[in-house]
Amino acid sequence: MRRFTLVLGGGGIRGLAHVGVLHALTDHHLVPQEVVGSSVGAIVAAAWCAGMSVGEMHEIALQLRRRDLFQLAHGEMASKGMRSAGVYRAEPLEDLVRGLLGDLTFAELARPLLVNTVDVNSGTQVFWGSPGLGDIPVADAVIASCALPGFLPPHEIRGRYFVDGAAASNLPVSPLPGVVRDLVIAVDVSGRGRQDVTVHDEGFLAVYARAIEIGIQRMDEASLRRWTSPPLLLIRPAVWHIPLLSFRDNAELVDAGYGAAHAVLDRPGALPDPAATGVFPRARVHVRVIAERCVGCRACLVFGPEGQFRMAADGKAVAADPTPSWSPVDALCVTQCPTDAIEVTRLEG
Numbered sequence: 001m002r003r004f005t006l007v008l009g010g011g012g013i014r015g016l017a018h019v020g021v022l023h024a025l026t027d028h029h030l031v032p033q034e035v036v037g038s039s040v041g042a043i044v045a046a047a048w049c050a051g052m053s054v055g056e057m058h059e060i061a062l063q064l065r066r067r068d069l070f071q072l073a074h075g076e077m078a079s080k081g082m083r084s085a086g087v088y089r090a091e092p093l094e095d096l097v098r099g100l101l102g103d104l105t106f107a108e109l110a111r112p113l114l115v116n117t118v119d120v121n122s123g124t125q126v127f128w129g130s131p132g133l134g135d136i137p138v139a140d141a142v143i144a145s146c147a148l149p150g151f152l153p154p155h156e157i158r159g160r161y162f163v164d165g166a167a168a169s170n171l172p173v174s175p176l177p178g179v180v181r182d183l184v185i186a187v188d189v190s191g192r193g194r195q196d197v198t199v200h201d202e203g204f205l206a207v208y209a210r211a212i213e214i215g216i217q218r219m220d221e222a223s224l225r226r227w228t229s230p231p232l233l234l235i236r237p238a239v240w241h242i243p244l245l246s247f248r249d250n251a252e253l254v255d256a257g258y259g260a261a262h263a264v265l266d267r268p269g270a271l272p273d274p275a276a277t278g279v280f281p282r283a284r285v286h287v288r289v290i291a292e293r294c295v296g297c298r299a300c301l302v303f304g305p306e307g308q309f310r311m312a313a314d315g316k317a318v319a320a321d322p323t324p325s326w327s328p329v330d331a332l333c334v335t336q337c338p339t340d341a342i343e344v345t346r347l348e349g
Contacts, residue, residue, distance in 0.1 A: 004183035006032035009171035010039025011189035012244035017237040018044040020257025038116035042145040049111040085153030106134035115141040116165030125168040182274035231272035279327040293341035304333035
């Protein structure tokens with residue numbers, strides 16, 4: 001049995017895709033040594049670690065509505081104005097999470113769990129469930145992990161105030177001391193790329209949420225690009241087109257997670273060798289820079305894999321290796337090219 005850590009990242013309502021991923025892992029009889037959850041990933045991870053079945057989680061996911069989590073804090077905003085702790089009330093989220101988890105502590109869970117949070121005052125990243133940090137109700141850690149600054153108020157634990165772990169790492173894949181494993185499986189449900197995003201005229205919350213997403217993506221991409229070992233299997237469901245707080249596509253989100261996980265896990269040799277390094281899965285691709293679009297800005301040298309691009313004598317970029325083997329992280333340079341000059345075609349894998 002492979003010893004692996006499962007990491008479920010944040011992404012608002014897109015986190016329902018995690019339920020589908022857990023279903024696919026169950027199909028493959030893959031049981032993680034531990035689960036790390038951040039934000040909505042913490043809700044799904046905690047429910048599963050508490051013993052809830054994938055079928056039960058699926059039913060809850062389909063019934064979830066916006067009012068179950070997000071209700072405007074009209075009273076507080078009217079009385080406190082800009083000093084209001086958040087745009088939305090904390091009570092709906094707290095009621096949902098406590099209804100799922102009750103008063104369970106980390107020691108009482110059926111499976112090991114770590115919950116990613118950040119102390120909003122000191123900036124300290126805290127993984128509840130770690131040694132010495134497991135004697136609190138799991139629900140408190142999960143509520144704190146979902147407290148996205150500006151949207152929901154910080155949550156108090158032991159006299160300190162914690163917010164969404166995305167403030168430090170939305171996809172917290174970095175190894176923790178004392179944890180021995182030969183694989184990390186990480187599920188990224190963030191709003192990546194520039195696929196038809198049009199938030200510029202949708203109001204403050206939409207623009208603010210998008211700005212947060214961009215910062216989160218940059219931090220996660222930087223962490224993944226530096227990753228060496230153990231090998232990391234990255235699952236990225238196609239959910240980035242769904243708005244952060246939309247509740248109209250719940251079934252599609254769960255299905256997207258299930259399909260994306262199976263697409264990765266069904267491949268022959270899907271789980272990389274423990275001695276391998278870097279991010280997987282990998283695919284052979286053809287990379288071409290469209291010369292008439294390239295303006296020589298060198299963004300591809302910054303965001304592309306090391307040595308993948310070089311500048312030609314005419315000041316335009318070219319692919320140093322036209323048929324490399326790429327992981328999902330290597331494709332960042334495609335969306336970061338300001339003139340859409342990089343064309344990538346999958347050849348195999």
